[in-house]
Amino acid sequence: MSERFYDAAPNATLVAPERAKPRVYPAKPTEVTLFGTCVMDLFFPEAGLDAIRLLEREGIRVHFPQAQSCCGQPAWTSGYVNEAREVARAQLNLLDNGLPVVVPSGSCAGMFRQHYQEVFAEEPDTLKRVESLAERTFELTEFLLHVCKVDWQDLGKPTQIALHTSCSARREMNTHLHARELLGKLANVERLDHDHESECCGFGGTFSVRMPEVSGAMVLDKTRALRESGAAEMVTADGGCLMNINGSLDKQQQPFRGRHLASFLWERVSGEHRS
Amino acid sequence: MSQRIPVKDLTDSFRGRAVGALADDQLRTNFRVAMDSLMKKRADAFPDEHEREGLRELGNHIKARALSQLPDLLEQLEAKLTDNGVKVHWAETTEQANRIVHSIIEAKQGTQVVKGKSMVSEEMEMNDYLAERNIECLESDMGEYIVQLDGEKPSHIIMPAIHKNRRQVSKLFHDKLGVDETEDVNELIQIGRRTLREKFLEADVGVSGVNFAIAETGTLLLVENEGNGRMSTTAPPVHVAVTGIEKVVGNLRDVVPLLSLLTRSALGQPITTYVNMISGPRKPDELDGPEEVHLVLLDNGRSGAFADAQLRQTLNCIRCGACMNHCPVYTRVGGHTYGEVYPGPIGKIVTPHMVGLHQVPDHPSASSLCGACGDVCPVKIPIPELLQRLRQENVKSPAEQPKVKDGGAKYSRKERVIWRFWTRLNTSPMFYRLFLWGATRLRKLAPKNVGPWIENHSAPVPARRSLHDLAKAHLNQGDR
Numbered sequence: 103m104s105e106r107f108y109d110a111a112p113n114a115t116l117v118a119p120e121r122a123k124p125r126v127y128p129a130k131p132t133e134v135t136l137f138g139t140c141v142m143d144l145f146f147p148e149a150g151l152d153a154i155r156l157l158e159r160e161g162i163r164v165h166f167p168q169a170q171s172c173c174g175q176p177a178w179t180s181g182y183v184n185e186a187r188e189v190a191r192a193q194l195n196l197l198d199n200g201l202p203v204v205v206p207s208g209s210c211a212g213m214f215r216q217h218y219q220e221v222f223a224e225e226p227d228t229l230k231r232v233e234s235l236a237e238r239t240f241e242l243t244e245f246l247l248h249v250c251k252v253d254w255q256d257l258g259k260p261t262q263i264a265l266h267t268s269c270s271a272r273r274e275m276n277t278h279l280h281a282r283e284l285l286g287k288l289a290n291v292e293r294l295d296h297d298h299e300s301e302c303c304g305f306g307g308t309f310s311v312r313m314p315e316v317s318g319a320m321v322l323d324k325t326r327a328l329r330e331s332g333a334a335e336m337v338t339a340d341g342g343c344l345m346n347i348n349g350s351l352d353k354q355q356q357p358f359r360g361r362h363l364a365s366f367l368w369e370r371v372s373g374e375h376r377s
Numbered sequence: 378m379s380q381r382i383p384v385k386d387l388t389d390s391f392r393g394r395a396v397g398a399l400a401d402d403q404l405r406t407n408f409r410v411a412m413d414s415l416m417k418k419r420a421d422a423f424p425d426e427h428e429r430e431g432l433r434e435l436g437n438h439i440k441a442r443a444l445s446q447l448p449d450l451l452e453q454l455e456a457k458l459t460d461n462g463v464k465v466h467w468a469e470t471t472e473q474a475n476r477i478v479h480s481i482i483e484a485k486q487g488t489q490v491v492k493g494k495s496m497v498s499e500e501m502e503m504n505d506y507l508a509e510r511n512i513e514c515l516e517s518d519m520g521e522y523i524v525q526l527d528g529e530k531p532s533h534i535i536m537p538a539i540h541k542n543r544r545q546v547s548k549l550f551h552d553k554l555g556v557d558e559t560e561d562v563n564e565l566i567q568i569g570r571r572t573l574r575e576k577f578l579e580a581d582v583g584v585s586g587v588n589f590a591i592a593e594t595g596t597l598l599l600v601e602n603e604g605n606g607r608m609s610t611t612a613p614p615v616h617v618a619v620t621g622i623e624k625v626v627g628n629l630r631d632v633v634p635l636l637s638l639l640t641r642s643a644l645g646q647p648i649t650t651y652v653n654m655i656s657g658p659r660k661p662d663e664l665d666g667p668e669e670v671h672l673v674l675l676d677n678g679r680s681g682a683f684a685d686a687q688l689r690q691t692l693n694c695i696r697c698g699a700c701m702n703h704c705p706v707y708t709r710v711g712g713h714t715y716g717e718v719y720p721g722p723i724g725k726i727v728t729p730h731m732v733g734l735h736q737v738p739d740h741p742s743a744s745s746l747c748g749a750c751g752d753v754c755p756v757k758i759p760i761p762e763l764l765q766r767l768r769q770e771n772v773k774s775p776a777e778q779p780k781v782k783d784g785g786a787k788y789s790r791k792e793r794v795i796w797r798f799w800t801r802l803n804t805s806p807m808f809y810r811l812f813l814w815g816a817t818r819l820r821k822l823a824p825k826n827v828g829p830w831i832e833n834h835s836a837p838v839p840a841r842r843s844l845h846d847l848a849k850a851h852l853n854q855g856d857r
Contacts, residue, residue, distance in 0.1 A: 138844040140803070144816055145837060147844035151851055166848035169806035177796055179746055181768030181787075185796045189803040220762075269747035302705045306745025313743055314829035315396050319709045320745070321833055349834030 127248040131202050133163045134245075137193070137214075139207045140172035141341035142362075149341075149362030153206040153242050156368055160250040164204075169196050173213040178221060179307050190221050194231055202249075203239045206364050207341045208271020211241040216274045241271065242364060243280040243339055256288040257373035264296045264333035266303065266324075266347065266360065268340035281339055281363060288370050296331035298323070305346035321350040329358045336360035391739040394714040404540055408711050411539050415702040418645025419753070436638045437757035440693040443626045447683065450592040450625045451674065457595030461657035463670045474619060474675045475506040478584070481617055481671055482512055487581030491573075493601065493609035494518035495586030496534050496696060497619045497675055499718045500731065503584070514584070517573050517605035519566060526553050532712030534719060535643050535698040540711050573605065583609035583667065587620035588695070589635060590672070593628035596656045597672065600640065600649040607653050616667040618655070622674050623683075623692035635695055638755035642697040678730035681782055687766055688781070691726050693756040698723075700750035700760060706743060715740070722750035726763045733783030734771055741767035742787075813843040 134157060142150045154164045173193060178186035193214075197203050205211035215236045222228040246252050265285065267278040278300075285293050304310065304320025311317075325347060328336045338344050338360055347360045369376060398404055423429035443450060455465045468474035478501075482490065490507060492498060492514055504514045504525070516525040520537035524530060527549055531537030538546070543560050551558045556568050577583075585606055589598040597618050599606050610616045626632060640646040659666035682688045701707040701721025712720035717728045717737060725740040734741075741764050750760040770784040772792070779785045802808055816823065820839040827836055 136848070138848065143813065143844040144839045147840045147842060147847050150844035151847045154848060154851060164852065166845075166852055168810070168845055168849060171803040171806070171809045174803070177799065179765060179768070180796070181741075181765065181770075181772045182793075182796045183769055185800040188800050192804045269745070269749070273748050273752065300749075302745045302747035302749070304705070304745060306747065309742065309745045310833070311829045312739075313392060313395065313706075314832045315392065315399055316706055316710060316743065317745070318833035319399050320705055345837065346834070349830075349837060352835040353831075353833060 125248075128202070130160065130250055131162065133165065134202045134204050135165045135167060135197060135199075137170055137173070137197070137203050137205045137210065138166065139205065139210045139341055141345060142206060145345055146341055146362050149365045150206060152362070152368035153204070153364040155372070156242075156246060156364060157204065157250075159371065160246070160252065162250070165201065167196050173210045174221065175210060175213045175217075176307055178213070178217060183221070187221050190218055191228075194218070194228070194235060197235055197238075198231060200234075201238070202245075203235065204242055204245045205239060206242040206339065206362070207268075208241045208275045208277040208339055209268045209342060211239055211244075212270055212274030214239040241275045241277055241280065241339065243277060243284050244275065246367075247280050247284050252284070252287065254287050254371045256290045256370050258288070258290055258370040258375075260290040260292075261335075262292045262294050262333045263366070264294055264328050264331045264336045265299075266328070266336055266338040266340075266343055267300075268305075268338070268343050269300075269302050271340055272300070277339060281337075284363075284367070285337075288367075291370065294331045294333045296333070297327040299327075303343045303346050305342045307342065310346060317346075318350075321346055322354075325350050325354065325356065325358070328360070329356060335366075337363045337366045339363040389716075391714060391716065391737075391743050394716060395710045395743075398710040398714045403542070403545075404711055405709060407540055407542050408708050411536070412702050412708045415644070415698075419642055419699060419702065420645075422641035422645035422647065432634055432638055433755055433757050435634045436695075436755050437693065439626065439631045439635060440695075440756045441690075443631065444623065444683070444689055444692055446627070447622070447625065450627060451622060453592040454590055454595060454625050455674075457592065458597075458657075458672060459595075461595045463595065463597075463657055463672055466671060466673045467676075468673055469676045471501040471675065471677050474501050474673050474677075475503060477671075477673050478503060478617055478619065479507065479510060479512075481615065481669075482507070482582050485581055485615055487615070488512055489576070489580045490514040490582045490584055491517050491576050491580035491609050491613060492521070493583070493585035493599070493606040494521050494537070495584065495619055496531075496718065497586055497621055498584060499531060500621075500677060501619065501675070503619075515573070515576050515580075517577070517603075517609050518601070519569050519603055519605075522569055522573065523549065526550075530713065530718070532720065533698060533701060534696055534721075534723075540713065577605075577608045577612045580609075580613040582615045582617060583611075583613035584617050584619065585610050587618050587624050587672070588639065589632050590620060590625045591627075591629055591632060592625055594656060596629070596654050598632060598636075599653040599655065600636070600651065601653070602644075602646075602650040604651055607651055610653060610655060611666050614667055615669045615671070616655070616658075617671045617673065619673045619675060622676055622679050623694070635756075639695050639697050642699040642753065642755040678732075678782060682727075682730040685780060688726075688730070688763065690758050691730065691763060693754075693758045694723055694727065695756055696723075697755055699753045699755060703749040703753045705745070705747060705749065722760045722764075723758075726758070726760055726767065729767060729781050729783075734767070734779070734781055734786040735783040738771065738786035741765075741771055810845060813845055817841060817843050817846070 138150045157164050174186040174189035218232045271277040303324040304317040466477045507514045516522045523538040532540040547558045587597045588600050658670045682691045700723050707721040746761045748761045770779040770781040771787040773779040773785045774788050816839040825836040
């Protein structure tokens, strides 16, 4: 796939993701570890299970280590380096078995792939293991697209959806390109652009509670743009944004909702209808 | 909504000013419309993304190299400018810089100063300093003129009056200058120009900023679109340029890519209408130009940023304003919310070195770290990374010796304890699973009042079963 820069909707922030060397993908493995992320664990567990189902559908055995918790991002972005490092070390130790790690949340995958190097910058011995984890870490849509090379038959009814991608995930993991291409494989799904598509939804972890007024203005604009896109629903592969956007829609008493891309994809390819 | 902190207690904070700005529909519309237009102009100015990315990479390298040789380049610049007949002054603080400028004006018994646009002079609050000494300092850039007329500060580093629309400017001119109201932009500009034209001829001293100071040739390069910069630097008998020490570059070849990056990133222009290159005062056989040229080189905390390899990248900035044009926070709250001279993402990373983190404790946190700023920065300053670094310096205890001026402004034992608890939770699998068990079983009892979150969201309700739980049941593989 040609690595294109983000061509967002008219009027949108035109943002070029930093482009590291194009990633070389391995052949499809027989086993992977799923890192569920703390937000999914508590608030969107069904989507995590759907990620497992999607992987199993590709003939992959999925491990879910029960000792996993959080990638450490909340402390890292809040400036608490030592706390972030301790939590990161726990995950690093847990994921040290050489298996590919699939993460159904772009910003957490980005934490493994980009930021652990900074978190452990002063520990040269640890950095080797960090590098190994970075090489083995895949965001879910990236993994399905480039490693599994999925070939799907869309069993769902025709629908129109809007796609939201986390800003950091887009920049660090190219999730917008992966999700778009993956959705493009579904014959009955039309992806609609929305206004200022690449603009932040206002979550930003602790930003949403430290600056609630500014964050609130951002999520109001984002939810309005999503509703006005004409889409039936929004899909995203990032738990934080999803919690922010759905929480705001619920507070506004709007019927429009977003859901995790894993659940949407599973519904399309399994034919299982839930809502 | 009872949870909302009373606005009156916050008026002097970023958050408090943001609340005011967010409630001003006109202000928000002005910024949204202007920033959308600027984003589009920039995008159109870089039709080839590969050329753009290559140029940004080059711009980053040129600035990094210049900074790596900063002391040498500054000395070379001083020597060359002196050869050219320019008097060079060094100022560690804004107070010193003001004193230098004042003494130059005083030596000429000057009473009127006309100023081209200069953010460093804003940093110095030069207008106020001179006004207190009975020297009139008139802004000649149209945007600066508008904000000066209204007793305001610039809200954007390139477009100081961007927070006002044409109707507001028309009303201002009517009120202050006694002219008829008109919403014709050209007519408004003509009104301003007529007033300013006479001032250029009357002024004793012209003050300007500098975009690039070129060491090899001793040249001060200044870009502008209105001609006021050229007037300010050539019409009055004395020209005083003020600039930060980070503006020095090696040679003219270095300027070519930087200039292209600057004008395209700022307003989407291939080049500005005027590019002034000033290499000295009027020579005996020349017909025009000032008799004296001075350069004031200001530090004002820049050497503090320079001393740290990571924070040094702050000094790459060529002041194009693209970061604020693309910032979702700036777009919504406008420049005045930042409460300091430099607003937007660049303001958040540059201001702490100038005034100390205690003065701007909330600046590093007032970002969702979405990264739009870093993605568009023409010299590739990793702004989100530097914001994060400032957050680290901001929560350090005194014993941990913060490395940024007045760091540790947000150090809080209480918050430390919370993060220690969070760490314990996430490093002890048993504790974590116990937490999941409790949160899912007692989900209906989950606190409904979860702080500021519920101002914008319904209270989050944990799922009935955690992913740990669901995955274990599904995979039926125990603790694998």
